[in-house]
Amino acid sequence: MMTSDRWLPGVGLGILVGVGALGLLWPSWSSGRVLRGEIGQLEQELSKPKSDPEMIERLSQELAGLNALRDQRMTPIPEERDVAGLMRELSAMLDELGLLEREITTGSPQVHDEASVMPMTVVLSGAYPSVAEAVIRIESLPRLVRVQRLRLALERTRSGAVNRSGIVRADIRIEVFFEPRSVSTAQAGGSRR
Amino acid sequence: MSGSYDLLPRSCRELVLKRARIRRWIMAYGVAIGVMTAGYVLLNLGRDGQVQYRNDLQAQVRMNWDRNEEAQRLFKEIQDLSNAIARYNRLAWPIRVSDTIAIIEPLVPESTTLTALTLAPRTVRVRGTAGRDGKRQPDQVLNYLAAEIEGIAIDDLAVARIVSGLDDHPIFASVTLDFARSIVVDGTPGREFRINCEIDLNKRYAFVESDAGYEAVEVSP
Numbered sequence A: 001m002m003t004s005d006r007w008l009p010g011v012g013l014g015i016l017v018g019v020g021a022l023g024l025l026w027p028s029w030s031s032g033r034v035l036r037g038e039i040g041q042l043e044q045e046l047s048k049p050k051s052d053p054e055m056i057e058r059l060s061q062e063l064a065g066l067n068a069l070r071d072q073r074m075t076p077i078p079e080e081r082d083v084a085g086l087m088r089e090l091s092a093m094l095d096e097l098g099l100l101e102r103e104i105t106t107g108s109p110q111v112h113d114e115a116s117v118m119p120m121t122v123v124l125s126g127a128y129p130s131v132a133e134a135v136i137r138i139e140s141l142p143r144l145v146r147v148q149r150l151r152l153a154l155e156r157t158r159s160g161a162v163n164r165s166g167i168v169r170a171d172i173r174i175e176v177f178f179e180p181r182s183v184s185t186a187q188a189g190g191s192r193r
Numbered sequence B: 001m002s003g004s005y006d007l008l009p010r011s012c013r014e015l016v017l018k019r020a021r022i023r024r025w026i027m028a029y030g031v032a033i034g035v036m037t038a039g040y041v042l043l044n045l046g047r048d049g050q051v052q053y054r055n056d057l058q059a060q061v062r063m064n065w066d067r068n069e070e071a072q073r074l075f076k077e078i079q080d081l082s083n084a085i086a087r088y089n090r091l092a093w094p095i096r097v098s099d100t101i102a103i104i105e106p107l108v109p110e111s112t113t114l115t116a117l118t119l120a121p122r123t124v125r126v127r128g129t130a131g132r133d134g135k136r137q138p139d140q141v142l143n144y145l146a147a148e149i150e151g152i153a154i155d156d157l158a159v160a161r162i163v164s165g166l167d168d169h170p171i172f173a174s175v176t177l178d179f180a181r182s183i184v185v186d187g188t189p190g191r192e193f194r195i196n197c198e199i200d201l202n203k204r205y206a207f208v209e210s211d212a213g214y215e216a217v218e219v220s221p
Helices: A004-046 A053-073 A083-096 A128-139 B010-043 B047-091 B097-107 B156-168
Strands: A101-106 A116-127 A145-154 A167-178 B113-126 B140-153 B172-185 B188-200 B204-210 B213-219
Touching: A004 B010, A004 B047, A053 B047, A083 A101, A083 A116, A083 A128, A116 A128, A128 A145, A128 A167, A128 B097, A145 B097, B097 B113, B097 B140, B097 B156, B140 B156, B140 B172, B156 B172, B156 B188
Parallel strands: none
Antiparallel strands: A101 A116, A116 A167, A145 A167, A145 B113, B113 B140, B140 B188, B172 B188, B204 B213
16 A cells, blocks of 8 residues: 555655646747737737838928928818908908998809818999009908909099099909819819809 | 466455556556547647737737728828818919918009009810810810009009009919009099009919018918
8 A cells, every 4th residue: 555655755846846837838829829929919910011201201391391382372261251350351341441431242152172162252442542452352362262253443523524533443353262172183173263 | 287376365456457457447548538638738738829929919910900990090081181272362462462462562662652452363164176186175264363553643654554564473473454544643643544454363372471572472272
């Protein structure tokens, strides 16, 4: 019969080996496998096409150029029609220029491919410098306005003689843009009227 | 005849055997501990280096992701802005009527009075003609700003000066003298005239103010 002093050390050794394998070797092997897996995934991720700093720099420069072009050349197209705001701005500007003899009418808005348009007619009467300044300011409004027709004419006297008063009549037909829409270039190519 | 005789007493023999057994177990424990320690050391050999390498890779991947995100954001912004600029170019005229007036003003001699100035954009659709290969070219849309200048000049020379001034200016095209007829203003004979000209709205212009006046130059679209 086997005595306890013979089998007990064997059991102890078995426990030692088991605890050592499970508590020491297995976690090390397992964490090593996870680490190698992570490294493999990261290396694979790094091998994918990437944006290099030069490309970012190039894109940033291109964007800066476009922003400069926009700030220099473009007037925004507002989302809202805001007729009240436009009329307020026009009236204040014409009052400032002393052009009190005036008539402003608006037409029905039309929907076009790339934006909606509200036609507007401004008829002014006044000294040429003021009228010319009014035309400049109308075209410089902080929203896109396109002049569709402008006629500046010296007011005729009843007798038909040359008017020396220097009073000029201006008929300005403009289109005020709002609600910009994005359409493809191909679609928009023929929309210009 | 040969043979070995164990002369140890039984109790001594058992003690010797027990010691030998204990030594074997100690050796077995030692070997087990040694093997496990070696295994542990081997498994963790270079682990710090690997962790550092993984961390470096992670940082590099994160940097690449950030760059890709930045590039995508820039791409989108460029695309949106390009679309907005293209739309603006299609909607807005490349030249403002106030710029046109500023260009015409210095071309008119002091002795001449302008009685009317009309500026209106026009669009003409030109049908595409058939090419050599028999294919019809696409229709062309021509946009131009038509200018009609009316006034009274002291003589034909003054009228001619305006016509040649417009003709020589790079932005005006198709300059025509509609008429120049006699008129008497307050007993003084003069010439009443009307001039037509056009500005191509399919081109882009840049404006500069110089001592010579307000100048427009054509730029690439």
